[in-house]
Amino acid sequence: MKSSIQNHEKFCVVPFVKIVQDTKGTVRPCHWHEELKEDYDSLSDAFFGVEMESIREDMRKGIIREECRKCHDCKTVTLNLIEQHLIICIGI
């Protein structure tokens, strides 16, 4: 799998390492992605659920999801998505 990920620059690690929930209970893979559609009993269930796995599979294949379009559109040539995510989230 590692080699297939390295073959495209559109890969985003975020859905593999986190999930977010806001104060309304809305769950999504990151602050920029649309919310998950299904109801889950826990964040763990959501993280390991079909929707998140579908997002991860698109990342593995290099598919840019429509929900990720804004993130990709604001990407600069000097920043990869992980760097961009860290800058926005923790202000480095």
Ligand code: SF4
């Ligand atoms: S590409 Fe952007 S919007 Fe999509 S999951 Fe990664 S950080 Fe979120």
